[in-house]
Amino acid sequence: MVKGRKEEAEEEEEEGKRAVLTPPLALEGGFAAEHRPPNVLQRVLSLFRNVRPGSDLTHFQLPPLFNVPKSQLQCYGEGVYCIGEDYLSKCVRGKSSLERFASVVAWSISTTRPAIFGLAPFNPVLGETHHVSRANLNVLLEQVSHHPPVSALHATDEKENLELIWWHNPVPRFHGTSVEAVVNGKRQLRLLSFGENYEMDSPKLVIRILPAPGVDWVGTVKIQCKDSGLEAELRYYRSHSFFGFGGNSRSVKGKIFHSKSLKTIYEIEGQWDRIISLKDVHSGEVRVLYDAKTAISKLKTPIVEDPKGLWSTESAVVWAEVSRAILNKDWEKAWKAKGTIEERERKLRSERESKGEVWVPKHFSVSRTKESEWECWPLEQSVPPAPVIVPP
Template identity: 30%
Template sequence: MSDEGTALPPAQKSSWGSFLKSLASFSGDLSGLTAPSFILAPFSLTEFPSYWGEPKDFFAAIADGKTAEERHLLVTRWFLSTLSGQFTRREKETGSEKKPFNPFLGEQFLGSWDNGELVLHVEQVSHHPPITAYHLENKKKGIVYEGNCAQKTSFSARQISVKQVGHGLLRVKLPSGETETYLITLPKLKIEGLWTGRPYVELTETSYIQASHGLTSTIKYSGAGWVSGTSHSHSTTVTSGAGGPTLYTLTGTWTGETKYAKPSRDGKEGQVFFDASSDAMRTRVDVKPVEEQNEFESRRAWKAVADGIRSGDYDSASQAKSALENAERQRRKDEQARGETFQLRLFDKRPNDPEYKQLAHALKFKPEEEDSWVLKTSAA
């Protein structure tokens, strides 16, 4: 790593030091802490579900699997292939990790790929706690991925720890008319490099993919330690049920090559499962021009803030950010005064989703109580 502060503009080093001090003294969830504009990314957290759709060909290929085992491997490949875009792109493009805007209640992000063959709907369905709901659908292939995500963030041991709360359910409609479902849990992450001025993300602990046909993918994440280890590493096992016999082991990095390792069926040991470093694997989402977006769409709502960040005019970015956030606070106060409750426009809440509970139970650990959100028929 480089010397402290070398990734920061000279004029911002003092502000960065003040921000680190505020981190160290802050108690509770860091989502409530205001970050200085120069460490913000010029987009909102509502854009993050677009990373699920960027490996669009991998997503579409899931429906082409001939057997449950083959489809399970294709789901696992797609999920792993989304991680590099989600967690290392901003570092590569800007020199360090940047914090996205905290979405306002009802904020939307709408996009598509391949002239609408793959479509994404996103809405901020809760502000306290902050929860983002998403629905990604390829109607031609009969594949839907919908879910929700929130973050619980804390500071300790010179790093920021982020627990991603939520889950996704991927459904594949089979030629027989039956539907196969996959529960996808989310990895935890830590943001390191704060004291060098070059924040970056490393994934930690374990996430799972549990299929309705019984197969389970267990993904264990690890990084570089003081003595050994490789950044962005994972070891993934595919088993016949949680704790069952291992069918495949996949090892590598979620930013580079992942290969089959022993045990592996069909003599695939050493073969490349996929290569996440290939830029051709990912295609960015298409979004309507800002002037054609509705007032709740993310890029229109945050345009003045994003323009200030991109131009380096952090004062104007901060002023525009404060104006938007103050206007949202006033809307909530006005609703409360009228005895009204905010109504979501794109999603409906599904409390205690039985499908989620059934698949989570198959993982043989007690999951947190989680609600689900489903896309309204009128929004599809």
């Protein structure tokens, strides 16, 4: 029986409904803040009442009330494909290695996105994927390990001739009045036309519960390009304050320097949610390196362009029922749907163990050099266009 156009259109519409895509994390307030539970501090305190200081929170299960309706894979992906001003393409257009390096520093800062106190994304299930395209940039993520959680990312842009390869392994620990998540792993940005490979790491996330609740990215980020002999150090910090009042949060201070001579070329200073300046130490000239208002505000929500192309492992499909229930504030349904996903994963893991099977990622090769050190490499040379796109 041959299907008519109307039937095919209806099927495509139903396929599209399988996925739930929500607005990206914005600079201030916005979608995530709207879904923060009431009396959030009291609720968070009760959540950690029986957790011992020093505990590893990797296996900690959050009630849906504390979940923003999207997966951690989607949050990683948004840092790459949801952008107001295209800082990634600027990296390719630099006329010198120094100009390109400064652009890479600005792009690295643009991947830092606000987190909301009292809300966290879903922990991705093993084999979960997230596949999105923005113009010529195609981005693919896969959850390559669940215990410990390890996420891998591969992105390619054939027009700009660039490639991104990431792997992230967050390790959250409870410290009595705060939660600190160290993000192990590496990020690589390859500018293939210039034969330049940039390596960088991530700041850590600190969730302060007392005396004043809040979330900060802190720590030192190092960026290095061995091909050009340039390095950068960026220190993310929160200024000292009295009981959470006063002091500038989201501050960044750093420098760009020659690897061999350690001679500083540029000084970097500002706030990653506002303006960050670049000062030439030789001439004293100061210019804007990064403007958060143009980079990570008024971001567009991805849409499903090809419903039939959606994989069953797509984040927006895996968590659709839970996300939909959270959006409707149907907490009982959200609890049930989340529990169903977690129980299914436990059952699959138990079946693999009973058969002596080892799960193998579909899109990445994975090796473990040490207990806390992983390496993930894409199996394909380029990422194909995705069924989910960021509208122009």
